[in-house]
Amino acid sequence: MDIAIKRTALPLSLGQWQHLIIYFVFVGLFVFFSVFLHDKGFLEAGNLMNIARQTAMISIMAVGMTFVLSAAEIDLSFGAVVALSAVTVALLLPYGIWIAVPAALGVGALCGLINGLFVAKVGIPSFLVTLGMTGIITGITRWVTELQTIPVDHETFAFIFGSGDIGPISVLFIWMMVIAAGGHVLLRKTSFGKEVLASGGNKISAMYSGINVNRVKLYVLVLNATLAALAGILYAGRLQSARYTLGESDLMMVIAAVIIGGTSLFGGKGTVVGALIGALIMGMVNNGLVLMGLNVDQQLILRGIIIIFAVTLTMGTLRKKKKA
């Protein structure tokens, strides 16, 4: 008989409930908006696809950030990478899609590599390196564009990277699901994923176990910046233009999505599926608040409250467990 990993049917422990809370919050919010915003068309297929469209970029960045936080690192520079990559792709599109897209991804990967080398080889905390890189990257983007919006005039590009629909389904939704599925498999099913979690869970034990912790850190920072570059390309395709301000406001949304999803800020615990649900919650809330007719100021305040509330729910039980 082969031995398979079977989870015993024990009643759920506190810790397991905590992992599930996020799904209850998701369903609860969905039901809430469905009931109260029914007449505003929340449940209409078009609106739901709109939520997916608005959430796609956040989700893709959240996948990368899940890896970074799981390895007990942080990346503050990904928002700047989004803008630089969008601008790069927009500027290079006249030379062809096959040059522009790889170049934009390459620029992102290069930013991640610089972050990673300073963290892994020089030993500077990622918080400081990526904080500094944010300034450098944003500065370059502003300089190159002279603060102008770069138009994107390339139908095929726009269709594949953001504006297109296949049947009723937006390509953005497809990008989101593909990246999330890939990220989930990478984190859960490959040795790289285990090494990321081990490095974040206990750096010393991981090193003693023969894991090259510095290389793991380098890889997660490159991965995150590359995914941020992809998000930048998708922004350029969806808006059919690129501007240095893109990605500026995504920092809070992305980190909140990852944390709400159940990834630990302190490393060692990470879930891509949770991050996806976290991002969808953020997108749903945004959409709901707009449908309610709130103005931007009110949206900001309510969004902040909801983030803190959701994080309290998912992290509150964790603290109790640690105390015991």
Add this chain to the structure above:
Amino acid sequence: MSPAAAIVAKGIFKQFDGNAVLKGVNFELAQGEIHALVGQNGAGKSTLMKVLNGTHQPDQGSLSIFGQPASFSSTGAARARGIAMVYQELSLVPTMSVADNIFMNNWIVVGGLLDAEAMRAATLRLLEKVGVANEISPDQLVESLSMGQRQLVEIAKALSSEARIIILDEPTASLSDQEIERLFVAIRRLQSEGVSLIYITHYLRDIFKICDRVSVLREGRCVQQWAVSETSVPQLVAAMLGEAVARQTNWQRATTETPPAATPLLEVENLVTSHLDEVSFKVYPGQVVGLAGLLGSGRTEILNAIFGLDPLQSGQIRINGRAVRIQSPAQAIAHGINLVPEDRRSQGLILDFSVLDNLWLCSLRQLTNPVFIDQNRAAEVAHALVKRLQVKTAGIEQAVRYLSGGNQQKVVIGKCLHTQAKILLLDDPTFGIDLAAKHEIMHIVNEYVQQGNAVVFVSSEYSEIASFCDTTYIVKKGRIAAQLAATTEERLLAAVQ
């Protein structure tokens, strides 16, 4: 009659999630005595102490302090009645000064601002009480102190809250012999000032040097109480083990004769690192080589050098006669060497990972089936290891955080065995785990050696080295000071000083 006892605990019951840990403990601490508390891991020592210091509330039973009935709702309440506890893992903040640490919980404040001068002066008085005012300054940062000095600062901190009863939890576990002597001097000073102390320890010999009485806890009950002068180590061990007396600390491993012509499996020659000076020794297949030395002698550093953690300045490591270069643990593992590190919790395990994930941590790449981890094979291997090592766990999905110390250590060893290592470096593998688990672990190691592998064994228990190792090197100040073939605990103790 003498004055009321410092502590009288009667019929203390305490259970956690239906698990009775204390089953009616009676315990008495006389005023001004040093009272040892011994027992195997899981006997209930720490739970009893946590009841006395207010961390836990007993389910049943009564407490009285200096003749007055007491029930503590918190450690603060216990401290107000003069009970302080010095924990095994010290609670000092390394980056702050001695004075700041001592007054961490009761700052001296004048008009809303800290009165640094008053705290300095008070700290100096406390350090004087402990007898170290001439060597520790109140302004010194705690990180600049040795472990022994920190222990004494911790005691001074306990005194700052006017403690009349101090509980010491394994105070000598990480101290050198000289530091232990100094600690004993400080303890006697406190006793002469009328402080009563409870002294918890695994080192039974210490009891006879410093304590007046000793109580033995076993399975949640206080089974024996003696005046120290009326008992002996074997008697204490018998009381601690109960029925399991037969299991003495003699492993009776058949020692291996070194075949004269064989190639050593591991040979280190003139290793020099920042901690080591010209260290050389050989380990033959089927052999256990012991490294005996005091804490800080360089015994751990020898293992670290072989495992690629400390860079070699010169010297050579040969495996099966072939010179190898090892610059990282990853390379060491690739060469068939693995290390069971000194501190299993911070160096050996990832506590929030499952047993399964910890077991394959060293061999992730071996289990990777071009791209994906072969989950079925991994689980199969893990089940086999858990069975072979007799790890007591609810399942391989259980997080190792919730295993007992002995079972955690078995997971670390399993993780190393799983890499097909031919050479195992063991750094104090039985530290702080109970006797039964110790036996099982030594049994596993013995089995491993008999398959023609080699083991380098560091232990803080000389009886283990004496009865387990084929040959023993004495390590002093980063050098090999002597080599002993068959030896005894007493000879080792004398040799390492």
